[in-house]
Amino acid sequence: MVEMTGVLNPRGTWVADRCSIAKALDVVRTRSAFLILREAFYGTTRFADFAERADISEPVAAARLRELVEHGLLELGDYRAPGQRTRREYRLTRKGEELFPVLAALMQWGDRWENDGGRVELRHRDCGEPVEVALRCAAGHELGPSDLELARKPKA
DSSP states (O other): OOBOOTTOOTTTTOOOTTOHHHHHHHHSOSHHHHHHHHHHHTTOOSHHHHHHHTTOOHHHHHHHHHHHHHTTSEEEEEEOOTTSOOEEEEEEOHHHHTTHHHHHHHHHHHHHHTSTTOSOOOBOTTTOOBOOOOEEOTTOOEEOGGGOBOOOOOOO
16 A cells, blocks of 8 residues: 555545546556557557457457557558558557556566466566566665655646
8 A cells, every 4th residue: 555644645635636547547448458559569560460469359459549549659650561552550659658667567467466477478688587567766766555655746
């Protein structure tokens, strides 16, 4: 549980009316959106491959891809295989790439608690060691929930 020192009391006068978690979930709000993003991180770019690899119907894939493009997580670009007509592909934007730690954390949690270790793992390309998602403060200290407190951000 996150410690609530006197800085602010979320059950008192403070309300989560501008909650960043809620706003993020408004963007990536469905299981299929997360699975499409997973596939984009794994290198998928083509519409039919998203539908097949995420195991979703083409209408669902079309709706989710459209939403992810509208929210700026994916962008459409052209590609052309030799001897073929020009086609469209989906690419992660910087905004989309910045969601990767969220998916990696979900994967790590799922491997530990829901999936008996999972079938794939993330490894550091340079040294080959497994990758772990960790919460750190700006000074580099690794943190757990009991090390945190909520504080109101300074007004801009």
